[in-house]
Amino acid sequence: MLESLFWRIFALNAVVLGSATALLLWAPVTVSVPVLLTEAVILVAGLAVMLVANAALLRLGLAPLGRLARLMATVDLLRPGQRLPASGGREVAEVIRTFNAMLERLEQERAASSARALLAQEAERRRIAQELHDEVGQSMTAILLGLKRAADSAPEPLRRDLLEVQEITRESLDEVRRLVRRLRPGVLDDLGLVSALTSLSEDFAAHTGLRLVRRFDPDLPALSSETELVLYRVAQESLTNVARHAEAEEVSVALRHADGQVVLTVTDDGHGITVPREGAGMRGMRERALLVGAALEISSPPHGGTQVQLTAPVARRHA
Known part of the structure; x- marks a missing residue:
């Protein structure tokens, strides 16, 4: 669009300048009659200079619009702060300022809508986890007790079958409890972020068989409940991505405090980022980061693998 606008303006200017040159060439009051070759060369050369100067000035004047178009x-609303300096002429600068203001408004609206959606999602997860714990968990516990009583009094062939069913039920109950912890980690509310991340990483290592290294600073500051939840969910999603896609052998989870910020880093030694477009999981992490004003960076270190780094500001913990 911008290129087409440039050439339309240039063509109009060329028509005007060409017409002026033609008048100078053939009007009897301006040049010799008949037109001398030297006069024609000078006029044509002057026209070429004017066209080149006109093109250069147009390029310079429309450059801010080119940056705006790019x-x-x-632009990605999940990466806030992308702005352009209001340069160029008065009209062009006004267009850029209007676009910056619109982008600011859209980022605020996106952050607010994401916050509402994520809070509603966490509330639904909490409800489902509570129902799984209270209804399904208790029912399966009752089934286990009934199977144990039946197995204790059953003859040997039937007793062996009942013990097998009891073991399957116990494994299913453990899986339900693991799902409950994933949906709503009670240890996060009860013992804090470090304990929750420790439990999460231990559970991850036990189910995947990968080597896991933890590095947590001992002097971490108190964080708001929203910030702790975002840090936990980003770590959870990062480890899930490692298990599903990375084909890694070792994963490290680090949490440190630096310059009034808490930095969570999850690094693996897998094959790195291979897709040019971020999936739903990564964009979900970016939306969570916006919820607490954090910055998320996903990169491939020089030694290979993938690194997810979340930098969250330290805010006062809610009572």
Whole structure:
């Protein structure tokens, strides 16, 4: 669009300048009659100089609009702060300022809508986890007790079958409890972020068989419940991605405090990022980061693998 606008303006200017040159060439009051070759060469050369100067000035004047068009084509509301300086002429600068203001408003609206959606999602997870714990968990516990009583009094062939069913039920109950912890980690509410991340990483290592290294600073500051939940969910999603896609052998989870910020880093030694477009899981992590004003960076370190780093500001913990 911008290129087409440039050439339309340039063509109109060329028509005007060409017409002026033609008048100078053939009007009897301006040049010799008949037109001398030297006069024609000078006039044509002057026209060429004017066209080149006109093109250069147009390029310079429309350059801010070019930068604006490129930003409009690539802007991502999950990466806030992308702005353009209001340069160029008065009209062009006004267009850029209007676009920056619109982008600011859209980022605020996106952050607010994401916050509402994520809070509703956490409330639904909490409800489902509570129902799984209270209804399904208790029912399966009762089934286990009934199977144990039946197995204790059953003859040997039937007793062996009942013990097998009891073991299957116990494994299913453990899986339900694991799902409950994933949906709503009670240890996060009861013991804090470090204990929750420790439990999460131990559970991850036990189910995947990968080597896991933890590095947690001992002097971490108190964080708000929202920030702790975002850090936990980002770590959870990062470890899930490692288990599903990375084909890694070792994973490290680090949590440190630096310059009034808490930095969570999850690094694996897998094959790294291979897709150019982020999936739903990564975009979900970016939405969670916006909820607490954190910055999320996903990169491939020089030595290979993938690194997810979340930098969250330290805020006062809610009572």
